[in-house]
Amino acid sequence: MWDIIVSSTPEIVWAGIKYTIPLAVISFIIGFIIAVFTAIVRITTPKGNPVVLFFWRLLKWFLNFYVWLFRSTPLLVQLFIIFFGLPNAGIQFNAFTAGIITFSLNTGAYCSETIRGAISSIPDSQWEAAYSIGMTHRQVLFRIIFPQALRVALPPLSNSFIGLVKDTSLASSITILEMFMVSQQITAKNYEPLLMYSIVAAVYAVFCTVLTILQHYLEKRMSRYVQVTGE
Amino acid sequence: MIKLEHVDKQYRDHHALNDINLTFEANQTTVILGPSGAGKSTLLRSLNLLERPQSGHYQIGAEQVDFSQEIPTKLVLKVRRMTGMVFQSWNLFPHLTIMQNITEGPIHVLNQSKAQAEQKALELLEEVGLADTKDRYPSQLSGGQQQRISICRALAMDPEYILFDEPTSALDPELEAQVLRVLLKLAQQQQSMIVVTHNIEFARRVADKIVFLEDGKIEFEGTVDEFFNHPTQRIHEFLTGMEF
Numbered sequence: 001m002w003d004i005i006v007s008s009t010p011e012i013v014w015a016g017i018k019y020t021i022p023l024a025v026i027s028f029i030i031g032f033i034i035a036v037f038t039a040i041v042r043i044t045t046p047k048g049n050p051v052v053l054f055f056w057r058l059l060k061w062f063l064n065f066y067v068w069l070f071r072s073t074p075l076l077v078q079l080f081i082i083f084f085g086l087p088n089a090g091i092q093f094n095a096f097t098a099g100i101i102t103f104s105l106n107t108g109a110y111c112s113e114t115i116r117g118a119i120s121s122i123p124d125s126q127w128e129a130a131y132s133i134g135m136t137h138r139q140v141l142f143r144i145i146f147p148q149a150l151r152v153a154l155p156p157l158s159n160s161f162i163g164l165v166k167d168t169s170l171a172s173s174i175t176i177l178e179m180f181m182v183s184q185q186i187t188a189k190n191y192e193p194l195l196m197y198s199i200v201a202a203v204y205a206v207f208c209t210v211l212t213i214l215q216h217y218l219e220k221r222m223s224r225y226v227q228v229t230g231e
Numbered sequence: 232m233i234k235l236e237h238v239d240k241q242y243r244d245h246h247a248l249n250d251i252n253l254t255f256e257a258n259q260t261t262v263i264l265g266p267s268g269a270g271k272s273t274l275l276r277s278l279n280l281l282e283r284p285q286s287g288h289y290q291i292g293a294e295q296v297d298f299s300q301e302i303p304t305k306l307v308l309k310v311r312r313m314t315g316m317v318f319q320s321w322n323l324f325p326h327l328t329i330m331q332n333i334t335e336g337p338i339h340v341l342n343q344s345k346a347q348a349e350q351k352a353l354e355l356l357e358e359v360g361l362a363d364t365k366d367r368y369p370s371q372l373s374g375g376q377q378q379r380i381s382i383c384r385a386l387a388m389d390p391e392y393i394l395f396d397e398p399t400s401a402l403d404p405e406l407e408a409q410v411l412r413v414l415l416k417l418a419q420q421q422q423s424m425i426v427v428t429h430n431i432e433f434a435r436r437v438a439d440k441i442v443f444l445e446d447g448k449i450e451f452e453g454t455v456d457e458f459f460n461h462p463t464q465r466i467h468e469f470l471t472g473m474e475f
Contacts, residue, residue, distance in 0.1 A: 125318065126324065133340060136308065144324055148326050224368075226325070
């Protein structure tokens, strides 16, 4: 048994470094950008001429639809549609790209709600104080509100990231040779499913533990200004 | 000088500002008094354009605001730079240090250099006796200290007027006195100020002019002497109502 562990673990970890981690990290970064954009558009009502307003409303409607769509359908089905389905409509991606697209859009939909909620949780008095010193809407949003909202959003965002790391195992179903796929292949040769799947589970757990530690570190850093003191 | 003409704001079941005509002289301290819900804060916030009356005319310096029209963003920002605001619960930016709280506006709104903004901030902090707090965060300070910092934040923008919206209502008497001493100092330096307060003693000692507001209407407008020594029937009730 020890032999199997020693010989297969590096192979699984290597698949993790090659596919699982890049899939998760790249998708989360893109997803986060989508989420911030979506959240900000959904909470903003611009002043301006009717044409701008019309397109803004259209964009809002589209983003609402996007968030609804990706939260209402299973991730596995989304992967299948984008990788196996879209070629029928003449749109073809390689497996890795299809994975990135699906995971990004899925994470973006969930995280946009997290960020929207976090922004709403910052009291109006912060907006007013920033406006009162003559800041523009954009300055208030990005210099005053967003840094505070990010602190609020950090725990749920970490949740999403850790969830995403584990969800990348679904990429095995669209032919990506990530950790879970590799463990399945090794199992097919040595007929040790309990051992192999336990090993891969342990590697996922190690990855996620590292992320949890990172989360705690970031939380501490971002909360350095929050203190309870008496008068 | 600030001049308001026929300024009016109505909520569905509440007339917050009823045909307000007022001038606020430069280099003077105007104190706005009145019972709760009289429209004092609404009036003050309208001067900073955090509140938008539905009609009326507002002049500050050379800028003209017509409340019945959409106000251009540029004009809004300009008027806000001319009117600093100090809030009842100070509303400092919790994620920024004291120094950053004060220099945020000068650096990013007035485009001052960091060094220049920090030097001015230090001078202001010394003025209010809090220079040693510059690297701390707001949550590490008492309410009275935070309010004095927020006054520095407003002063750092070098506004024409500073608007105080019940600046001491959330403070206990000792901390209130710390803040009032700063206000008194500013008044002596001829800073143009408009102060909404419930502190009658402050009005008596510091105001150049008193405005008494009730139900969105101006009930009285005049000197401290008139207000306290020759009060109208209603003001007499208001003043004696506070004794026990």
